[in-house]
Amino acid sequence: MDKKVWIGAVVVFIIISLSSFLIHGVLLTKEYEATASLWLPMAEMKMWIFYVTYAFVAYFFTLIFSKGYEGKGLMEGVRYGTYVAMMVALPAAYGTYGSMAVPYSLALKWFLGGWVEFILCGVALTYIFGAKKESAPAA
Numbered sequence: 001m002d003k004k005v006w007i008g009a010v011v012v013f014i015i016i017s018l019s020s021f022l023i024h025g026v027l028l029t030k031e032y033e034a035t036a037s038l039w040l041p042m043a044e045m046k047m048w049i050f051y052v053t054y055a056f057v058a059y060f061f062t063l064i065f066s067k068g069y070e071g072k073g074l075m076e077g078v079r080y081g082t083y084v085a086m087m088v089a090l091p092a093a094y095g096t097y098g099s100m101a102v103p104y105s106l107a108l109k110w111f112l113g114g115w116v117e118f119i120l121c122g123v124a125l126t127y128i129f130g131a132k133k134e135s136a137p138a139a
Contacts, residue, residue, distance in 0.1 A: 005059075005066050008128045012121045013058035017051065019120060023113040031106045038100060057088075061118075065125050071132030074123060081122030082115065089114025 024032070032039065039045075065080055089111050097107035 002066060004129055005062050008062035008065070008125050009055075009059045011124050011128060012062055013054055015121050015124060016054045016058060016117060019113070019117045020050070020054070023109075023117070027113075028106070028109060031103070031109070035102060035106070038102065058121075061121060062125060065122070066129070069125075069129050069132070071129070073131070074126055077122035077124070077126035078119050079122070080125070081119035084122070085111075085115040085118040089118065 061084060068080075070076060093107045093110035093114065096102060096110070097104060
């Protein structure tokens with residue numbers, strides 16, 4: 001497996017871990033407190049599961065990126081992050097909104113936070129993978 005995939009997966013894992021802490025542990029604290037009856041108490045939450053899922057997302061996000069990478073720069077990462085957000089963050093946020101008594105504003109913030117998170121990850125991968133080298137024309 002390409003070394004860049006492993007480096008990218010580690011970087012994406014770090015970005016997801018830090019941005020998720022910022023989004024859910026800092027920015028949305030008041031919303032979670034206001035809807036406390038919906039969540040497990042902190043002492044009962046299995047926080048380690050989040051990090052396992054972050055690792056899976058980081059690896060497969062990077063692997064899929066590596067298979068279609070065109071080396072077209074920053075906007076390629078923004079586009080890829082947006083595609084993944086529309087496939088993952090949007091259905092997760094609005095699926096939860098449709099099945100749980102969470103306020104719409106929380107679902108919207110989950111989606112927007114996920115969108116930003118995936119864009120940051122996509123942009124990071126464009127820097128890690130760099131520009132593609134042009135192959136020499138066949139003689």
